[in-house]
Amino acid sequence: MTQTAALRVIEPPGRPSVADAVFAELHRQILALDLPPGTRLSEVDVAKALGVSRQPVRDAFWRLSKLGFLTIRPQRATTVSNISEEAVMQARFIRSAIEAETVRVFTERATEADMAALEAILEAQRAAVAAQDRALFHELDDRFHREICERGGNGFAWDIIRENKAHMDRVRMLSLSFASQAAFEDHLRVMAAIRAREPDRAMLEMRSHLSRIRSQIQRIRAENAGYFDPLPDSPGD
The missing domain is CATH 1.20.120.530 (GntR ligand-binding domain-like)
Structure with missing residues (x-):
């Protein structure tokens, strides 16, 4: 099941950028294990939960994948990575x-x-x-x-x-x-x-x-x- 836990709606515009705010919120949720390893994430669902467009969510997903927090597989679900x-x-x-x-x-x-x-x-x-x-x-x-x-x-x-x-x-x-x-x-x-x-x-x-x-x-x-x-x-x- 796709989960977004207790993500808070983000109000653009402002500083930091919307993409930075989405990244920070998802980072917080993953670190706190509100989004535990194995959680499936959808750009559409996260964008809706945060009240933003899909582009900043896509950017945040990419940044989180570079840190090792997300596993992105083309044409398949994005998931919170297991701990290695x-x-x-x-x-x-x-x-x-x-x-x-x-x-x-x-x-x-x-x-x-x-x-x-x-x-x-x-x-x-x-x-x-x-x-x-x-x-x-x-x-x-x-x-x-x-x-x-x-x-x-x-x-x-x-x-x-x-x-x-x-x-x-x-x-x-x-x-x-x-x-x-x-x-x-x-x-x-x-x-x-x-x-x-x-x-x-x-x-x-x-x-x-x-x-x-x-x-x-x-x-x-x-x-x-x-x-x-x-x-x-x-x-x-």
């Missing part, structure tokens, strides 16, 4: 390699204003943990990592990360049902190393933080098996 464990591990590797370096650079260069900005994000995260607001926590988690890249003068690095982390994002969102406090405490340790101006320690803490997913993914897969691609040696592969 292999892609999750690849994204973890890319992030660990890049962010160890970006946090090192940031630790060496950060001004007091830069550090205060990160600490403000952490205070907002503390509140999100207390409120059990997983969507807000995830948004703030991304902001924390992005600010380290951008304020250290390496905003391009975040662009590379963002293009490769779609599968990892959905696993991270699922992990927040049991691991948001641990993720927050990881951030505090990264921040403590930054504040102490210890770049090598900051790198180690960042690598440790990003490696948590390796121990979490088996539990997440066991609890949400239908969301994942079969493992290579699985009967259904």
Whole structure:
């Protein structure tokens, strides 16, 4: 059955563009698993639900497919892609390699204003943990990592990360049902190393933080098996 979940009608014109707004709304729904893996999507149905024409929906579908969120097959249904464990591990590797370096650079260069900005994000995260607001926590988690890249003068690095982390994002969102406090405490340790101006320690803490997913993914897969691609040696592969 084609699903569009609780998509909100978008009111053009304005900024961002209609295509950007459609992309953002579908991205939000897929990340939050309101549109879970395997959901079939129709340009016509999504356009009607959002109150837009088909062209911005088509553009959004293409962008989401490039991120790995949608599988588009000509003459067949477009579906929300399953989570690939292999892609999750690849994204973890890319992030660990890049962010160890970006946090090192940031630790060496950060001004007091830069550090205060990160600490403000952490205070907002503390509140999100207390409120059990997983969507807000995830948004703030991304902001924390992005600010380290951008304020250290390496905003391009975040662009590379963002293009490769779609599968990892959905696993991270699922992990927040049991691991948001641990993720927050990881951030505090990264921040403590930054504040102490210890770049090598900051790198180690960042690598440790990003490696948590390796121990979490088996539990997440066991609890949400239908969301994942079969493992290579699985009967259904």
